[in-house]
């Protein structure tokens with residue numbers, strides 16, 4: 001198992017007046033090379049679960065092993081180091097920095113790794129070609145089309161060759177055509193050996209044939225129907 | 226992956242540069258305010274340093290003791306005969322008579338200082354030649370010849386001609402020929418000065434024979450100035466005895482007061498600058514918060530984000546220092562510190578075209594840096610700590 005959660009709970013602001021119990025007793029395993037959808041209404045805990053899988057914070061209790069590492073035992077700094085080697089994130093609305101160029105956006109994860117500019121460009125070049133956005137490399141990201149933006153976001157999640165791709169409601173602000181294109185690209189990545197977890201309540205996502213398993217979450221628990 | 230630390234720092238520096246460029250209007254405005262503060266501080270420092278240097282230089286030429294006769298609290302002519310009464314005081318090297326006066330030029334609305342003295346009689350008289358840019362000091366028998374300061378040269382157009390005339394009290398004209406001009410290095414004292422022989426000054430002011438305005442007393446041993454001054458006072462009651470240390474002290478008080486006043490103004494500027502820097506840096510805009518959380522999710526450590534802020538501040542303050550210091554140097558050397566003229570040269574009616582030789586002490590540079598760069602770094606990097614607490618998960622969808 002590349003992702004292995006057992007009895008995972010997450011409580012925000014524990015012990016304070018604004019305490020929120022976001023996840024309770026989550027058991028989840030994801031095989032390498034599979035594609036899973038986390039489904040559930042808004043506020044059910046999908047983003048929180050992605051954050052734990054994505055090594056942004058450890059669970060409050062329970063065990064989470066991501067790519068062979070136990071999160072609970074890692075201090076913050078090592079979570080970051082582990083995250084950048086392991087996880088590629090695709091955000092809702094993509095979270096591209098609009099004033100940076102497409103090339104700069106894609107290579108952002110490589111800067112703290114000490115990858116020199118020439119090598120950064122070289123690595124980005126392959127992805128730019130693969131996603132047919134080479135001609136946009138020097139454009140400010142705020143000036144390209146929605147479809148191109150989506151491909152920039154995907155390229156950024158792949159730049160460090162991370163084995164796990166996490167996407168948080170990627171199609172929430174896309175039209176049908178772009179949503180389909182997104183799932184097609186995910187299918188290709190899966191075929192290339194990536195492990196993919198997508199949080200979404202969009203039927204275009206969870207009904208997609210490439211999705212092997214849909215996990216429904218309600219009120220922070222896995223819902224078995 | 227092996228840590229590639231140098232490359233990482235270079236990448237972060239690169240990112241800091243491009244962030245500054247992206248926010249170039251904001252960066253530029255901070256840079257300009259910062260450079261302006263450094264410009265003011267550095268100009269001010271250079272000017273006061275240059276003035277202090279000059280004053281002490283030129284004070285070296287003033288006599289150790291100056292005697293003036295007072296009547297009803299005002300200065301009046303002093304009889305030359307007083308010289309003989311000082312003959313008995315041990316330690317006096319020489320007593321040289323001098324006529325010192327002012328001349329108001331009604332055509333040009335400027336004040337000149339006239340000094341009539343047979344300078345060859347001064348013990349240091351020969352050294353005065355080194356204060357000249359060109360020509361020679363007139364001897365006692367050279368009638369109608371003068372040495373003038375730089376602003377006189379300018380006011381009376383003495384580059385093109387070398388004679389000019391001044392009015393006697395009876396409105397008859399007395400003509401002078403320029404035999405030399407003081408160098409710019411002695412501007413602070415010689416700027417508005419016209420030096421002539423004692424006889425010419427007597428003629429110009431119509432001072433009767435046997436009288437002068439003051440007597441310059443030169444002593445053999447500077448340590449005895451105080452003692453000798455006291456003895457003179459005893460022998461010549463009603464005569465004002467000015468010693469060089471007293472004059473020096475007066476200058477220092479004037480400089481001290483002026484630079485104190487200036488310092489307060491500069492401190493106010495500095496304080497407002499720090500407030501501005503703090504305000505700019507502490508107000509994390511939503512865009513900045515978003516950028517920080519995105520960078521964090523993408524694997525940037527908190528220290529990397531702080532390093533970006535740090536480099537941005539170092540670049541801004543480094544540039545501001547270079548721009549500010551260079552501008553200050555140009556201001557002081559090529560524009561004669563014209564911004565500070567009213568504050569620093571208030572005592573002269575003639576706006577002197579003062580030529581300053583700026584001196585920048587290393588200690589003072591460090592002091593300026595300590596007062597500007599350090600607060601700026603603190604004002605920008607410390608609030609960035611707060612930005613480091615922006616949680617990475619805020620970049621995820623709600």
Ligand SMILES: Nc1ncnc2c1ncn2[C@@H]1O[C@H](COP(=O)(O)OP(=O)(O)O)[C@@H](O)[C@H]1O
Pocket residue numbers: 012013020021022040041042043044045046047048049618622623
């Ligand atoms: N940073 C946070 N601090 C406090 N509560 C939070 C935080 N993030 C999410 N929550 C709460 O946790 C619960 C689950 O939220 P989330 O994981 O974002 O759900 P989803 O992504 O399914 O909409 C919600 O009640 C939400 O208000």
Ligand SMILES: [Mg+2]
Pocket residue numbers: 043046047048168622623
């Ligand atoms: Mg969510």
